[in-house]
Amino acid sequence: MEKDLQVSITVIRRLPKYHRYLTELLEKGIRKISSQELSNLTGFTASQIRQDLNNFGGFGQQGYGYNVEDLHRELGKILGLDKKYNAIIVGAGNLGQAIANYKGFEDAGFKILSLFDRNPRMIGLKIRDIEVLDVETIKDYIANHKVEIGIITTPKESAQIIAQIYIESGIKGIWNFAPVDLVHPDNIVVENVRLNDSLFILSYFLNQFDNK
Numbered sequence: 001m002e003k004d005l006q007v008s009i010t011v012i013r014r015l016p017k018y019h020r021y022l023t024e025l026l027e028k029g030i031r032k033i034s035s036q037e038l039s040n041l042t043g044f045t046a047s048q049i050r051q052d053l054n055n056f057g058g059f060g061q062q063g064y065g066y067n068v069e070d071l072h073r074e075l076g077k078i079l080g081l082d083k084k085y086n087a088i089i090v091g092a093g094n095l096g097q098a099i100a101n102y103k104g105f106e107d108a109g110f111k112i113l114s115l116f117d118r119n120p121r122m123i124g125l126k127i128r129d130i131e132v133l134d135v136e137t138i139k140d141y142i143a144n145h146k147v148e149i150g151i152i153t154t155p156k157e158s159a160q161i162i163a164q165i166y167i168e169s170g171i172k173g174i175w176n177f178a179p180v181d182l183v184h185p186d187n188i189v190v191e192n193v194r195l196n197d198s199l200f201i202l203s204y205f206l207n208q209f210d211n212k
């Protein structure tokens with residue numbers, strides 16, 4: 001079946017969750033699963049799951065459900081997880097170092113090559129085996145390395161400047177942790193991570209309990 005290129009962002013945002021549960025099922029040796037069983041795991045309704053997966057060609061069989069290995073592989077391909085990516089980080093402070101320290105990204109195919117900072121005291125530091133380099137050298141570095149993803153963990157005042165450097169250097173994917181909406185051309189993908197927003201949602205629900 002043809003893939004639909006106009007899949008909504010809400011569907012795309014559910015795919016990592018499907019993929020995560022399918023990874024767990026594979027690890028447990030489970031070979032097939034119905035949309036109802038997948039619904040019990042993910043919390044999405046069975047019809048929602050069928051609709052979501054139909055966007056990409058279905059994968060399921062009436063009366064059988066889904067082959068876990070096939071679905072895991074196909075969703076992995078749709079998410080681009082069958083590829084390897086190189087990333088760099090600008091901002092080698094608390095968050096930049098924490099990201100560089102987390103080996104799980106590399107295990108998932110996202111290798112962090114280097115960190116960059118403007119603070120001379122940070123330059124030369126190593127986080128695992130990942131060195132902090134002078135941000136002044138970043139354009140040359142990108143020109144000489146294959147870098148697909150630029151990560152921003154600077155304070156918000158520097159974020160747009162760093163985004164501009166990434167864009168001018170030909171990087172197409174920006175993972176932005178700074179609390180600012182970056183201005184960028186349409187051919188650049190920006191994914192924002194807003195830890196505060198998530199915390200505020202938690203706070204909202206805690207407040208709902210308090211008010212009951």
Ligand SMILES: NC(=O)c1ccc[n+]([C@@H]2O[C@H](COP(=O)([O-])OP(=O)(O)OC[C@H]3O[C@@H](n4cnc5c(N)ncnc54)[C@H](O)[C@@H]3O)[C@@H](O)[C@H]2O)c1
Pocket residue numbers: 090091092093094095096116117118119122135152153154155156158161177178179195196
């Ligand atoms: N630490 C967290 O848990 C957390 C949580 C939510 C959001 N954030 C956001 O992540 C970003 C980083 O937070 P942090 O706590 O790691 O800050 P931090 O101050 O520890 O680190 C920021 C680093 O960026 C460097 N930097 C600043 N401008 C630069 C530039 N133009 N070029 C190169 N390096 C530059 C600084 O020298 C510093 O080392 C902030 O935007 C913050 O709002 C952090």
